[in-house]
Amino acid sequence: MNAIILVGGQGMRLRPLTAHRHKSLVPVANRPAISHLFEWLRANGVDRVVLALGQQNEDLAEAFPAGSVAGLEIVPVFEQGRLESGGAIRNAVEEAKIEERFLVLNGDVFVEFALEKAIAEHERTQAKLTLALARVDDPSPFGVAVTDASGRVTGFVEKPPRASAPSNLANAGAWIFEREIVGQIPAGAVRVEEMLFPSLVVRGNAVCGYSIEGLWADIGTPARYLELNIALARRMADGPGKVASFVGPGCVVAETASIEESVLWEGGTVGEGAVVRRSVLADGVRIGAGAQVDGLVAGRGAIVPEGSVVPAGTVLHPGSTYHQDG
Known part of the structure; x- marks a missing residue:
């Protein structure tokens, strides 16, 4: 089975974390986010993955050359100009010569559901399109299906x-397509969520919603990215009371420092007595001795001087230094 992963976006909602890394390469549980999708696809019977790439995504294509992912054929397809989800799907299908049913995944989701069961429901309902739907407490950040x-x-x-949402079933960014409906995607830069999906319903085509189980996340913002990592860290903790964090390779953390529910990328430093809570620190971020950091999102090479008290919600851009007010 073929799968298309939509990875052409610039990851603007994840800035400053994506200023120097493609959004699909940000670490989730200390490995590239997209590698979790590869693992899930392989385990669910997919053997060919088409990466729908933007013009500026050479770094992602280079990170996963042909033969680099065991059990999967990786096929990079580049867009000529911004195509949005619809144009990207149509371009990928044509360039990769997909002639049968296929799966589409947004590149910034994490999924665990049983694809086989979703396909069985797709076939039972004779759907032309099946949307994976995730139950969420607050549907307001998402597109929802009725x-x-x-x-x-x-x-x-x-x-x-939230108060007037017609359902709590969020579009989970995983869709099963019958090949025949690709021709209904208008040419150019269009979003299938806004153009194709509603038009299929209006025209009477069978569009099925499949409520998924297991962990699901949209990591398109720093807050959601952090929550996914915390959830995975809690799952992997080897005992009760363990602090759910991921510390990347090459980081130097002082013995007296405390890191709680946070994600540190590569090569960072945390000084003596420093406390880091619910924060995301990109490559090479330096936290000085005695600093207290809570809810910080810091881009590559940012610095928090010793003794600083950084309030929740602070964002440090790459290479910047935090300055204590007063």
């Missing part, structure tokens, strides 16, 4: 207010 009792999608609402 389904009838049989699971057929009857409508879509983009980012509804």
Whole structure:
């Protein structure tokens, strides 16, 4: 089976973390985010992965050359100009010569559901398109689907207010396509979520919603990225009371420092007596001795001087230094 991973975006919502890394290469549980998708796809019977890349994504293509992922054929396809999700899917299908049913994944999601069960439901309902749907507490940041009792999608609402959301079934960024509907994607830069999906419903095509189980996350923002890493760290902890964090290779953390529910990328330093809580620190970030950091998002090479008290919500851009007010 073929899968297309949409990785052409610039990761603007993840800035400053993506200023020097493609969003699919940011570390999740100390390895590139996209590697988790590769692992899931391979375990679920997919053998060919088409990377739908933007013009500036050579770094991602170079990170996973042909033969670099055991059990998967990796096929890079580059866009000629910005195509959005619809144009990217159409371009990938044509360039990679996909002639049968295929799967599409957003490159910034983490999924664990059983693909075989989703395909079985897709076939049972004779759907032309099946959308994986994740139940969420707050649907307002997502596009949500409205389904009838049989699971057929009857409508879509983009980012509804929480109080008036028609459902809590968020578009999980994983879609099963029948090849024949690709021709209904308009030419050019279009979003399937806004153009194709609603038009299929209006035209009476069978669009199925499949409610998924297991851990799901959209890591498109620093807050969601951190929550996924915390969830995975808790799962991997070898005993109760362990602090859920990931510390990347080459980091130097003083024995008296404390790191809680945080993600440190490569080559960072945390000084004596420093406390880092619920923060994401990109490559080479330096936290000085005695500093207290809570809810910081720091780009590559940022510096927090010793003794600083950094309030929650602070963002440090690459190479910048935190300055204590007063």
